[in-house]
Amino acid sequence: MDKIKIENLEVFARHGVFPEENKLGQKFLVSAVLYTDTRRAGKTDALSASTDYGEVCRFIDMFMREHTFSLIERAAECLAEELLIHIPGLEKVRLEVKKPWAPIGLPLETVSVEILRQWHRAYIALGSNMGDRKAYLDQAVKALDSLPLFPAKGGENNGEEGDRSSCTGAVEQVSKYYETAPYGMTEQEDFLNACLSLRTLLTPEELLEELHRIEQEAGRERIIHWGPRTLDLDLIFYDDLILESDELCIPHVEMHKRRFVLEPLCEIAPYRRHPVYGKTVQEMLEECT
The missing domain is CATH 3.30.70.560 (7,8-Dihydro-6-hydroxymethylpterin-pyrophosphokinase HPPK)
Incomplete structure (x- = not known):
């Protein structure tokens, strides 16, 4: 199956176990591999025949901002389901949600959850x-x-x-x-x-x-x-x-x-x-x- 890749989309959201995270918010990075059929778009050069990655990015940004979850596992799960339900032609999605500033009291670059979900x-x-x-x-x-x-x-x-x-x-x-x-x-x-x-x-x-x-x-x-x-x-x-x-x-x-x-x-x-x-x-x- 064909793939469209989105890497490290920056979103500001309020997900986390601690109340401060839910109140103040922080940066998250979301990457997605969209499994879809690009043949018709490739033959016609028409945006209407493709899975619009701009629309997908706006959908991800809106979903992450409008919801609050304690765990990034939950955020990834719900986001994957909503993408599969609402994005036409999307058969499968691989999602990675990265949390750059995870408050664990130790230096790290990011913590992330990666899942694969499909119809x-x-x-x-x-x-x-x-x-x-x-x-x-x-x-x-x-x-x-x-x-x-x-x-x-x-x-x-x-x-x-x-x-x-x-x-x-x-x-x-x-x-x-x-x-x-x-x-x-x-x-x-x-x-x-x-x-x-x-x-x-x-x-x-x-x-x-x-x-x-x-x-x-x-x-x-x-x-x-x-x-x-x-x-x-x-x-x-x-x-x-x-x-x-x-x-x-x-x-x-x-x-x-x-x-x-x-x-x-x-x-x-x-x-x-x-x-x-x-x-x-x-x-x-x-x-x-």
Whole structure:
């Protein structure tokens, strides 16, 4: 991916642990690598086709001046998220926030925090076999399209809950709803299943927490394994990530065996390739019995 680099933009801001820093302020240096597609701008020579680095610099300066954080880690995190949300065409950003006069009582040149943040694409499987199944799936799609900027446990440095009005979720595609027979425990009502693709800034673990929150808001109770449920949300793919932990396995460990996942997923991403098996969704569907 192409890059536009901004090095050591000087801004005056009021970030720091000590009250004097918040009151008097000090100089900060911000560097950014903007990952974007410069091809169209390079072919047309039109500013409107480019990521305007002047606009980005003004955005950084305004954000750093208008907010106050105790930690430069927090300043960098929030600035990266706001840039990704508000700057058109920006897919990924590497940010470094330098603090030249860090008050530690020892001589140093700068202290800095450098982070890399980007948009991710996740694929979610949805299912319901209790009550108004379609309504549960519709509500889940709406909830996923308005995921919060910060995880449920997040908050500003005053301890309040994160800003849930700023969203990092954007549902891109939704399959049609499929009527399917129950899997595992077969003595229950038929399911309504679907899949969707989601563009998000959340990490896999944060996204999993949000999926559980949405399930709980729909009255989901985890009592019987493979039993009836108002809403079931499974994280199938997250970019090309391969992850195995106690809480989460990506890609979903059973997806290649489940026609009720593969069929709607094939509708929206037939050529998406499984990062472990190397097969496309369409190939896995053709082989699923």
